[in-house]
Amino acid sequence: NAGVMQNPRHLVRRRGQEARLRCSPMKGHSHVYWYRQLPEEGLKFMVYLQKENIIDESGMPKERFSAEFPKEGPSILRIQQVVRGDSAAYFCASTPMSGGTGTTDTQYFGPGTRLTVL
């Protein structure tokens, strides 16, 4: 039973290029979360998606960042025109169902993609 998979594990881009990060949730999970971890900091929430829907994007930068979770295939976090400040580790997590009061929806994390912008 494979866990959350992310690829690539390491990604190097030059300033101005595009970065595409992929996340395949655990089997049977239909909810995906993306988090960003800047060096020596904790993880910060970016976006929460269900299949074909963005549920909460309150943590996404207003420009250059977008996310999708199509009906088929992995979730994609896309960063256009990358800048040095985008260098970070990007983690996705998945859960099998939406959260609700009194339930636990343990988020299972992938190994992360470490983006380096030169």
Next chain:
Amino acid sequence: GEDVEQSLFLSVREGDSSVINCTYTDSSSTYLYWYKQEPGAGLQLLTYIFSNMDMKQDQRLTVLLNKKDKHLSLRIADTQTGDSAIYFCAETPYGNKLVFGAGTILRVKS
């Protein structure tokens, strides 16, 4: 405050107990979590506690929750070198998304 706060660093000797502390922000958080991150790896869920509990024990791990002070702690008994990692506490004040502390680096000296 608006941030989940943790002490930055803890060093213990192998075999001793480790206690990692966390102050969270929102008393409405239903669940509070402890995650472990080893170098270059993702986050591994260690344990969680429901907000109406004071304590939860799971093998070498003991979680204590003081809701009045919004204080959460993780005690690791008989700490081993393999426990060396960064430990994050996290809360869920806004529905599903996790809000993390900056992490506590645990170093275990043999």
